[in-house]
Amino acid sequence: MRKYGKIVVVLTVAVLVLGVLALAGCSGGSATPSATTTTPTPAANLNLVTPGTLTVGSDTTFPPFESMNGTVAEGFDVDMMNAIGKELGLKVVFQTENFDTIIASVVGHKFDVIASGMTITSDREKTINFSDPYFDSNQSIAVLKASGITTETQLYGKKIGVQSGTTGEKWATENLKPHGATIVPFKDTTGAFNALQAKSVDAVVNDLPVTAEIIKEGPTRGFVIIDSIPTGEQYGIGIAKDRPELLAAINGALAKIKADGQLKQIYDKWISTGQ
Ligand code: ARG
Numbered sequence: 500m501r502k503y504g505k506i507v508v509v510l511t512v513a514v515l516v517l518g519v520l521a522l523a524g525c526s527g528g529s530a531t532p533s534a535t536t537t538t539p540t541p542a543a544n545l546n547l548v549t550p551g552t553l554t555v556g557s558d559t560t561f562p563p564f565e566s567m568n569g570t571v572a573e574g575f576d577v578d579m580m581n582a583i584g585k586e587l588g589l590k591v592v593f594q595t596e597n598f599d600t601i602i603a604s605v606v607g608h609k610f611d612v613i614a615s616g617m618t619i620t621s622d623r624e625k626t627i628n629f630s631d632p633y634f635d636s637n638q639s640i641a642v643l644k645a646s647g648i649t650t651e652t653q654l655y656g657k658k659i660g661v662q663s664g665t666t667g668e669k670w671a672t673e674n675l676k677p678h679g680a681t682i683v684p685f686k687d688t689t690g691a692f693n694a695l696q697a698k699s700v701d702a703v704v705n706d707l708p709v710t711a712e713i714i715k716e717g718p719t720r721g722f723v724i725i726d727s728i729p730t731g732e733q734y735g736i737g738i739a740k741d742r743p744e745l746l747a748a749i750n751g752a753l754a755k756i757k758a759d760g761q762l763k764q765i766y767d768k769w770i771s772t773g774q
Contacts, residue, residue, distance in 0.1 A: 545587075545745045547611050553589040555580050556610035558598035560687040562712045563769040564616040564734075565593070575769040576614040579633065580736075582761050586752035597686065599664035602626055606739050612749065613737030616706060618666045628742075629735030630749045633762065638670050638728035639707035641714070643695060643721045648702065651726055655679050660691035660700035666732060667704040675704075688713070696720050706732070708770060715771065 548554045557576060559565045565574040572593035584591035594610050605613050605627060618636065619629045642648040648657075655678035661668035663684035671682050683700050685691040692713055694700045703710065707727050714722050736753070738746045756762045 545611075545748060546742060547589070547745075548608055549592075551590060553580065553584045553587070553591045553612065554610040555591060555593045555612055555614050556596040556601050556604055557593055557613065557615040558601065558687060559593065559595045560689045561616050561706075561709055562716065564709065565614070567595070575634070575765055576616060578765045578768065579756070579762065580612075580614045582756045582765065583749060583752040586755055587748055598662060599686070601664075602737065605737055608739060611738070611742070611745060615737075616709065616734055617737055618732040619735040620666065623737070626740075627737045628740055628746050629737055630746065630753055632733035632735050633753060633757075634734040634766075636730075636732045636734060637707045638667055638704060638730045638732075639710045639724050640702050640704055640726040640728070641692075641695065641710050641722050641724050642702045643698065644723040645721055646701065649725055651675075652678075654702050657681075657701040658683055658699070660685055660694050660703045662686070662688050662691055662705065665705070666730065667706065670728065670730060671704040692720075692722070695722065704728075711771070 555576075557565045557572065559567050559572050559574075561574075563574050564576045565572055567573075572595070577593060580591050580593070593614075596604055596610070596613075596615075598615060601613050601615060601617075602623060604610065613627075616634075616636070617623075617629075619632060623629070640651060640654070642654075648654065654675055658681045659671045659675050660683050661671050663686060668682065668684055671680070676682055683691075683694070685694065688703075688705055688709060691700070691703045691705065695703050702725075707724070710722075710724060714720075714724065736749055738749065753762075
């Protein structure tokens with residue numbers, strides 16, 4: 500009996516020792532993760548419309564930057580935002596928006612950022628912040644080749660189609676309207692080019708790489724670029740002014756994808772040389 504008693508005591512001690520070790524192991528194990536969780540992950544504190552998701556507002560009628568392939572948005576801006584989302588550990592969702600109201604909508608937090616081939620302008624910077632620039636662009640004038648129009652001056656007094664709320668509309672208003680041209684705004688570039696094809700406008704002023712892409716995609720539509728206008732525009736990602744943490748996170752991720760060649764790869768995938 501005594502013998503067995505000793506064994507019981509030894510076992511009890513052993514269990515206690517093991518228990519203490521297990522507890523030590525637990526607290527030691529939990530010390531490391533709790534130390535890392537106090538360091539904010541990039542996705543933390545961003546005040547996203549949907550937590551864990553970067554919701555992107557975009558007028559998806561602007562190839563090669565954003566267009567719909569069935570129900571899926573594709574293009575330069577889509578790939579760029581997906582790469583940025585990956586850097587930040589966020590899912591990326593594109594939401595189709597009207598370009599004309601897209602700034603008011605991001606200010607109202609309908610979505611987190613604008614990625615829509617949007618030019619950084621001082622006017623827009625009064626209302627929203629922009630990321631660092633990610634693409635250099637210019638304007639262009641397109642006509643129907645069959646119209647015989649070859650110079651800008653031939654457009655004085657004519658009808659000029661533009662997308663409403665764009666820098667193309669601004670350029671046409673400042674440079675062609677004073678010469679008697681009528682500026683006709685459309686909801687999107689698709690509408691403007693359909694009107695050009697239908698001859699209800701005489702020309703379309705629009706971002707050069709987009710007009711070049713529209714001509715490339717529809718070579719039989721009869722469009723030709725008669726002028727590229729060196730406006731020296733730069734595209735940026737638009738963000739509400741009360742989201743400075745998001746701006747910093749986006750700029751950090753953008754710098755990373757510029758430095759490691761991802762953005763260059765996206766450029767080469769979507770932009771034909773000469774645009
Ligand atoms: N870059 C021009 C602007 O900022 C046109 C942008 C139009 N973008 C679009 N997705 N429709 O005004």
